[in-house]
Amino acid sequence: MPTLVDLIKGESKRSDKDKIFGPDFQTPADWSRYLKDRFGEGSEPVSALLRSGVDRDGFQALYVACWIHQPLEKGSYMIELENPGQVRQGYDALPGRWSSHLSEHGKTAGDGWQFLKGYKELLVQLESVASASSALFLKSEGHPAISVKHMLSFFTKMFTGAGNTASKSLQAQGKDPGSVVEPRAAENYSKSYKKVLAAVGLQPKATMNTVPTVASAMWKYLAARGSNTLTAYSNAGGPRDDSRVANLRGVKLAECLDKLRGAATSDLGPKDKLRVAVLEAKKDLDTIIANLKTDPAGTQRVFAEVKVTPRQLDESLRDFRAALARA
Numbered sequence: 001m002p003t004l005v006d007l008i009k010g011e012s013k014r015s016d017k018d019k020i021f022g023p024d025f026q027t028p029a030d031w032s033r034y035l036k037d038r039f040g041e042g043s044e045p046v047s048a049l050l051r052s053g054v055d056r057d058g059f060q061a062l063y064v065a066c067w068i069h070q071p072l073e074k075g076s077y078m079i080e081l082e083n084p085g086q087v088r089q090g091y092d093a094l095p096g097r098w099s100s101h102l103s104e105h106g107k108t109a110g111d112g113w114q115f116l117k118g119y120k121e122l123l124v125q126l127e128s129v130a131s132a133s134s135a136l137f138l139k140s141e142g143h144p145a146i147s148v149k150h151m152l153s154f155f156t157k158m159f160t161g162a163g164n165t166a167s168k169s170l171q172a173q174g175k176d177p178g179s180v181v182e183p184r185a186a187e188n189y190s191k192s193y194k195k196v197l198a199a200v201g202l203q204p205k206a207t208m209n210t211v212p213t214v215a216s217a218m219w220k221y222l223a224a225r226g227s228n229t230l231t232a233y234s235n236a237g238g239p240r241d242d243s244r245v246a247n248l249r250g251v252k253l254a255e256c257l258d259k260l261r262g263a264a265t266s267d268l269g270p271k272d273k274l275r276v277a278v279l280e281a282k283k284d285l286d287t288i289i290a291n292l293k294t295d296p297a298g299t300q301r302v303f304a305e306v307k308v309t310p311r312q313l314d315e316s317l318r319d320f321r322a323a324l325a326r327a
Contacts, residue, residue, distance in 0.1 A: 022114035073174030075185035118167035142166030195277035229263035254292035
């Protein structure tokens with residue numbers, strides 16, 4: 001499997017690095033220089049940056065660190081914070097920006113943003129999802145919020161579940177199964193997943209309906225229809241009711257969600273709205289279940305966003321720097 005360093009060196013399939021990365025990210029030496037300038041040379045680069053305070057350039061550097069951790073064509077990252085005060089001063093100093101994501105309270109760190117070609121805006125938000133730990137939400141976008149092109153992309157997302165393409169070269173990487181770049185990982189729901197929410201009485205437009213909330217509503221729906229699968233699952237040590245499902249996290253929630261979709265498929269009639277929606281959303285549910293198994297402890301997931309801790313980013317940057325040095 002080609003690595004990110006291979007992509008930077010132009011040695012991976014359909015690299016097009018000059019069409020993917022901005023002018024300061026064209027060679028391994030460029031990347032090494034940027035990381036040294038923004039993070040220094042310590043063993044905990046991201047953790048140290050958060051402790052020292054984050055300004056506009058710091059938010060941009062955190063996005064680059066997230067992208068190194070998991071390269072995406074498009075999507076959103078959520079860095080779990082031990083203390084939101086680590087970034088509060090720098091966050092408050094950023095200009096305000098309209099946002100349709102999560103709490104819809106956005107800031108922009110887009111001035112001078114030239115990391116990925118086609119992406120000219122960096123959306124920053126401080127979030128506390130369902131009263132869980134605070135997280136720094138970062139999303140790179142193709143255009144400023146108040147622009148015709150951004151609004152066109154927004155309407156495309158409303159109808160299709162995904163916005164317009166900002167970089168055809170990066171999109172090609174995301175579509176290539178042999179590439180290190182993944183196609184999409186975002187917190188906004190797909191059209192098929194929205195149908196699951198609607199089937200169990202949740203508002204598909206409310207992007208703060210976390211996975212535990214959805215799973216709890218699915219349990220309530222299935223239990224009301226006498227699901228034998230859920231009865232057997234409870235008798236074997238699984239949760240007893242929807243309120244206990246709402247408190248599940250991580251691997252246990254992944255197991256429960258898998259049981260719930262199995263129950264919807266096997267215990268409901270062929271035309272039942274939840275059964276139909278679950279079958280259509282198979283790929284989305286596969287992704288959510290896989291992500292839940294590796295999510296930071298105690299956190300809540302909205303959909304398919306990349307959730308990561310500062311320590312995980314520290315480790316990814318250390319490994320990446322070592323690979324750059326070998327290159």
